[in-house]
Amino acid sequence: MDRLPVFKALGDNTRYAIYLELARSPLALSTADIAEALELHPNTVRPHLERMREAGLLDVEVDNRGTVGRPQHLYSLASDSPSLGLEPPVYPVLSGMLARVAAALGPTPEEVAETGRIQGRAAAVRRAEAAAPAGADRDRAGACVAAVMAELADMGFDPASAGDGIVTTVAFTRCPFRELAEAYPELVCHLHRGIVEGMAAELGGVDVERFGTLADRDPCQVDLVTR
Structure with missing residues (x-):
């Protein structure tokens, strides 16, 4: 939108x-x-x-x-209208309960991230038409970064990027899941990481070199490195 x-x-x-x-x-x-x-x-x-x-x-x-x-x-x-934090209160309640259930099951960070990767790959497929044709690695990398930025903007992360042509650092200036992320960082932050990794793997052109969560810094950020 x-x-x-x-x-x-x-x-x-x-x-x-x-x-x-x-x-x-x-x-x-x-x-x-x-x-x-x-x-x-x-x-x-x-x-x-x-x-x-x-x-x-x-x-x-x-x-x-x-x-x-x-x-x-x-x-x-409309389904894609911004929530402005006004979503019905039942959803935060439900997400909190699901997070407690997931935390009680004790998944590893990689198991959590894999769930995020599934979501990321699906998001990448939806945005594949915006990617540059294969063969020009730098163009492909740029298209991947743009797709990641667009997807996370739509999710409410308000991403901001800076780069030198090889490494693009994307900072997430807002966390739409902050309350849950602070309570369950081992779940929410690794889901977020998985989404980015899934998109990068599906679209190609970049590797996720480092993902800084709330435990590392505020705001969170990720480094995307051109292959």
Whole structure:
């Protein structure tokens, strides 16, 4: 998702309030629902909803069930809209329970990382069309770094890179899993490492030379070395 239109759309107080309302709701909401919750007139809400839909923030479905007159539109957050830390509270609870179960099973760091590699390889396949053609190692390396940066940006890590053409250091300026990572670094950080390693192995062109976790430094970072 292009972030600039998103930031512009959410720069308005009313649209941000609408976003919060939809983020907290387990169900899609109608214009009337949103207007009532925010104590606004529906005619005030409608143009804001349209602006948010155009920015890609909202999904819209039509409800034809037993209504008189025009069917109403129901709005929900788009699947790729930024969470802004407002995901339903059930997910952090579930992820915490799963982390406790996983920690109790006592997996090795490599077993944990392999789960991340599976995810990383799948992500690399999705982004393979953005990779440069095989044969130009440096181009291939650049495409791999770009794919890793894009994937981790979409996951909420806000990566920043610096390099000399051979080694690219990617720092993760934000950790979307920080609470879990601090409680279970042996799980979360090695999953993160595995994702990067899986993408690098699938796309080629670079090797993961060093992955610094929260135990090593803050922010975490990884060195990607051109083959």
